[in-house]
Amino acid sequence: MRALVAYHTLYGNTERIARALGAGLGTAGIETVMAKVDDVVVGSLERYDLVCIGGPTHYRTASEAMQSFLDSLAGASLSGKAAMAFDTRRDAPLAGGAAGHIESVLRKCGMLIVRRAQSGIMLEPELSRKKEDFIDKAEWKEWRHKNERLQEGEEVEFELTGFQVGRKLMGCSFPPWGTNMPIPVLSQGAD
Numbered sequence: 775m776r777a778l779v780a781y782h783t784l785y786g787n788t789e790r791i792a793r794a795l796g797a798g799l800g801t802a803g804i805e806t807v808m809a810k811v812d813d814v815v816v817g818s819l820e821r822y823d824l825v826c827i828g829g830p831t832h833y834r835t836a837s838e839a840m841q842s843f844l845d846s847l848a849g850a851s852l853s854g855k856a857a858m859a860f861d862t863r864r865d866a867p868l869a870g871g872a873a874g875h876i877e878s879v880l881r882k883c884g885m886l887i888v889r890r891a892q893s894g895i896m897l898e899p900e901l902s903r904k905k906e907d908f909i910d911k912a913e914w915k916e917w918r919h920k921n922e923r924l925q926e927g928e929e930v931e932f933e934l935t936g937f938q939v940g941r942k943l944m945g946c947s948f949p950p951w952g953t954n955m956p957i958p959v960l961s962q963g964a965d
C-alpha cells in the first residue's frame with residue numbers, strides 16, 4: 775500500500791503537519807512519500823493508493839500554488855483512489871479554510887474521501903512589536919504571517935490521524951475501491 779502526502783507551505787507550518795501525517799501513515803505500515811506540490815508529476819499519482827493533499831489558507835481559501843496544482847489534476851486518472859485534504863488556518867469566524875476547497879476538488883476527480891478534512895490551527899504572534907513600529911500595513915501583515923505558529927498538539931493530532939487512516943486502509947481487503955463493496959469512511963477520532 776502506497777501513500778503520497780503532497781503539500782504547499784510558505785512558512786513551514788503546513789510542512790510540519792504534513793510530515794506528522796506521513797509519519798503516522800508510515801507507523802501504520804503504509805509506504806509513504808512526501809512531496810511539495812510543485813515537485814509532483816501529476817501522472818505519477820496513479821501509483822498511489824492514498825493521496826493526502828494540504829496547504830495553507832490564503833485569503834480564506836487555498837493558496838495560488840495549491841490552486842494551480844489542483845487545476846492540473848483535471849487530466850489525471852484518480853477515480854476510486856482514497857484521499858484526504860488538510861490545511862493550516864486561524865480559528866477565527868472569517869478565517870475560511872483551504873481544506874474544504876481541496877476536498878471538493880478531490881471529490882470532483884472521483885476520489886473517495888476516507889477522512890474528513892482536518893485543519894492545523896495557527897495562533898497569532900505575541901505582540902512583541904507595536905503596529906506603529908512598522909513602515910506600513912503591508913510590512914505589519916508580513917511580520918504577522920511570518921510569526922504565526924502552530925497551536926500546541928497539532929502535530930500529535932496529525933500523526934494520530936495518519937496512523938488511524940493507515941491502519942484502516944491496511945485492514946481493508948484491497949481493492950475495494952471501484953467495486954460494489956461499501957466504502958469505509960473514517961470519522962474523526964475513530965479508532
Ligand SMILES: Cc1cc2nc3c(=O)[nH]c(=O)nc-3n(C[C@H](O)[C@H](O)[C@H](O)COP(=O)(O)O)c2cc1C
Binds near residue numbers: 784835
Ligand atoms: C497572503 C496570506 C493570506 C492569508 N490569509 C489567511 C486567511 O484568509 N485565513 C487564515 O486563517 N489565515 C490566513 N493566512 C495565514 C495562513 O493561514 C498561515 O500563514 C499559514 O497557515 C501558515 O502555513 P505555512 O507556514 O505552511 O505557510 C494568510 C497568510 C498569508 C501569507
